[in-house]
Amino acid sequence: VSDKEALLRLKKSFIHADALSSWVPNSSPCSDNWYGVICFDGIITGLHLTNLGLSGNIDVEALLELRGLRTISMMNNSFSGPIPDFHMLGALKSLLLTGNNFSGNIPNDFFSHLTSLKKAWLSYNQFNGTIPESVTQATHLIELHLEKNQFTGPIPPMNQTSLKQLDLSNNMLEGEIPKSLSIFGVNTFEGNEGLCGKPLDKVCTEKDKTLMPSTNETVQNSSNNNVIVLSFLAVITLIFVLFAYGNCSKRREHEFIVRGTESMANDQTVEIHVLSSRGRASDYSSHKGRLKKSTSSQHEKNGTGDLVIVNDAKGTFGLSDLMKAAAEVLGNGGMGSAYKALMANGVSVVVKRMREMNTLQREVFDEEMKRLGRLRHKNILTPLAYHFRKEEKLLISEYIPKGSLLYVLHGDRGICHNELNWPTRLKIIKGIARGMGFLHSEFAKHDLPHGNLKSSNVLLCDDYEPLLSDFAFNALVSTPFAAQALFAYKTPDYIQYQKVSPKSDVYCLGITILEILTGKFPSQYLITGKGGTDVVQWVLTAISEHRLQEVLDPDIVSNTSSLNQILRLLHIAVACIESNSEKRLDMREAIRRIQEVQL
Numbered sequence: 157v158s159d160k161e162a163l164l165r166l167k168k169s170f171i172h173a174d175a176l177s178s179w180v181p182n183s184s185p186c187s188d189n190w191y192g193v194i195c196f197d198g199i200i201t202g203l204h205l206t207n208l209g210l211s212g213n214i215d216v217e218a219l220l221e222l223r224g225l226r227t228i229s230m231m232n233n234s235f236s237g238p239i240p241d242f243h244m245l246g247a248l249k250s251l252l253l254t255g256n257n258f259s260g261n262i263p264n265d266f267f268s269h270l271t272s273l274k275k276a277w278l279s280y281n282q283f284n285g286t287i288p289e290s291v292t293q294a295t296h297l298i299e300l301h302l303e304k305n306q307f308t309g310p311i312p313p314m315n316q317t318s319l320k321q322l323d324l325s326n327n328m329l330e331g332e333i334p335k336s337l338s339i340f341g342v343n344t345f346e347g348n349e350g351l352c353g354k355p356l357d358k359v360c361t362e363k364d365k366t367l368m369p370s371t372n373e374t375v376q377n378s379s380n381n382n383v384i385v386l387s388f389l390a391v392i393t394l395i396f397v398l399f400a401y402g403n404c405s406k407r408r409e410h411e412f413i414v415r416g417t418e419s420m421a422n423d424q425t426v427e428i429h430v431l432s433s434r435g436r437a438s439d440y441s442s443h444k445g446r447l448k449k450s451t452s453s454q455h456e457k458n459g460t461g462d463l464v465i466v467n468d469a470k471g472t473f474g475l476s477d478l479m480k481a482a483a484e485v486l487g488n489g490g491m492g493s494a495y496k497a498l499m500a501n502g503v504s505v506v507v508k509r510m511r512e513m514n515t516l517q518r519e520v521f522d523e524e525m526k527r528l529g530r531l532r533h534k535n536i537l538t539p540l541a542y543h544f545r546k547e548e549k550l551l552i553s554e555y556i557p558k559g560s561l562l563y564v565l566h567g568d569r570g571i572c573h574n575e576l577n578w579p580t581r582l583k584i585i586k587g588i589a590r591g592m593g594f595l596h597s598e599f600a601k602h603d604l605p606h607g608n609l610k611s612s613n614v615l616l617c618d619d620y621e622p623l624l625s626d627f628a629f630n631a632l633v634s635t636p637f638a639a640q641a642l643f644a645y646k647t648p649d650y651i652q653y654q655k656v657s658p659k660s661d662v663y664c665l666g667i668t669i670l671e672i673l674t675g676k677f678p679s680q681y682l683i684t685g686k687g688g689t690d691v692v693q694w695v696l697t698a699i700s701e702h703r704l705q706e707v708l709d710p711d712i713v714s715n716t717s718s719l720n721q722i723l724r725l726l727h728i729a730v731a732c733i734e735s736n737s738e739k740r741l742d743m744r745e746a747i748r749r750i751q752e753v754q755l
């Protein structure tokens with residue numbers, strides 16, 4: 157069986173494989189660049205099939221034919237059922253299955269044959285049962301992600317010195333943490349009520365120390381307790397999610413929000429779940445469009461309460477001011493949900509409830525937020541304040557009335573859109589470039605100084621000066637989550653090579669410029685890639701067919717004598733979306749060229 161036949165068999169085992177339209181019999185996987193197929197010297201070494209909406213029964217036997225296969229990434233798809241027989245692929249180095257719906261037990265000997273395995277990411281699924289004992293036999297393991305599953309029982313005694321990243325958080329694990337793993341931080345283990353020993357504060361009882369896998373009655377009882385606690389939390393969360401979903405259902409259809417189409421229905425309730433200063437859960441609820449705290453504490457009545465002001469450009473305010481504010485749901489982005497709150501002093505702010513920052517230590521979070529609060533640049537939206545609880549992080553910024561570039565470009569074709577002529581669009585692009593330049597010098601050491609540049613994260617001031625928001629989050633979340641939530645992970649850098657760098661921001665800049673010049677909503681923003689326009693493919697095809705002018709938004713070409721300058725900018729964008737990051741412009745050069753474009 158040839159590699160091609162093996163891949164076609166694999167494709168056949170998928171449901172909803174529309175994204176693999178390049179996998180066809182009359183072409184060749186490596187020389188014709190089949191989507192997601194990574195080759196080295198004509199040998200298939202990796203499959204990177206992430207965020208494609210794939211489901212079905214993965215034909216692992218077909219994969220056995222690919223002798224050079226070392227990396228499989230099928231993250232963020234819709235695969236379900238038991239874990240496929242990947243253990244048959246003994247030479248595998250990376251197995252990345254985060255963000256699917258796999259469930260059930262992982263066979264106890266699953267890792268026994270995977271002796272070369274370096275990365276195992278099985279997080280954000282619904283696996284249950286115990287963590288397979290054989291994980292101790294994967295002696296080259298560097299990264300193990302099992303967070304957000306339903307694993308029960310004790311942690312196997314892993315003592316691989318190779319292990320550098322371990323996340324077992326948010327499962328139902330119990331018993332004493334093996335001493336060899338106490339070098340990992342609290343975050344690695346949190347969200348497992350039954351665990352004890354270092355690095356957690358909880359001292360183990362004799363019973364904890366003797367806990368044995370699965371059959372132990374204590375495991376069962378305590379698991380049941382966990383189920384009850386989790387179900388209770390789930391009910392609370394559900395109320396919140398249902399409301400958010402109700403308000404966002406229109407958005408989900410299109411997978412992006414058109415701000416302003418949603419307002420809070422009078423009889424609906426928003427609940428923001430915030431832990432009190434003593435770690436006890438208390439709810440802030442919004443009823444009839446008003447956020448209010450259901451139990452008040454003296455602490456919050458006095459001044460800023462649990463809010464830390466990092467930038468006093470809009471004065472100081474506290475959590476209690478926010479809770480009394482009139483509220484409106486703005487949307488539910490990759491990083492979390494966003495609300496607009498109009499406070500009694502007339503100041504409107506946006507409150508973002510950040511998901512997945514719960515593994516951060518308070519000191520790290522404080523430090524990062526204060527750093528963000530010190531940023532000053534006319535194209536940067538500097539956060540105003542934050543709220544930290546172990547289970548809850550809120551980030552507060554000024555509300556920008558005109559909304560996002562996404563909304564102005566695609567939301568409706570009213571007054572704002574009419575104002576989006578060539579001079580305005582050039583002003584926006586130059587402002588975005590300046591903002592990116594600032595972030596790239598401020599966060600020069602970060603892999604991703606911005607990490608999430610896209611039109612919904614560009615807000616527009618009244619005079620169309622752009623403000624970049626939601627930047628520098630990569631360092632605050634785990635890689636599996638970043639891969640789901642941040643746009644820079646949708647670039648070929650990550651999809652094909654599993655690596656992000658400052659050049660990934662350049663690619664995102666290229667997409668944003670193409671979006672502004674074509675007026676099309678990029679399919680690249682969508683989780684499944686379905687809908688919108690594949691602006692990269694469209695523009696590249698137009699270039700090869702010498703009909704570049706056709707891709708430009710008629711709204712700007714009909715009314716300008718600057719066609720040459722527009723085309724010049726289009727070529728800069730094309731140099732930013734070069735799929736090979738080595739050949740791609742770097743940020744400094746991209747900005748220099750953009751600033752040279754004239755009206």
Ligand SMILES: Nc1ncnc2c1ncn2[C@@H]1O[C@H](COP(=O)(O)OP(=O)(O)OP(=O)(O)O)[C@@H](O)[C@H]1O
Pocket residue numbers: 412413414415486487488489490491492493494506508553554555556557559560562563608612613615625626641
């Ligand atoms: N400060 C703000 N002022 C006005 N509108 C905002 C502000 N911040 C966010 N928005 C708008 O609220 C909506 C939801 O924002 P949010 O950041 O949660 O989602 P997103 O930008 O779509 O995704 P992501 O989480 O990946 O950034 C977006 O349309 C965004 O443009």
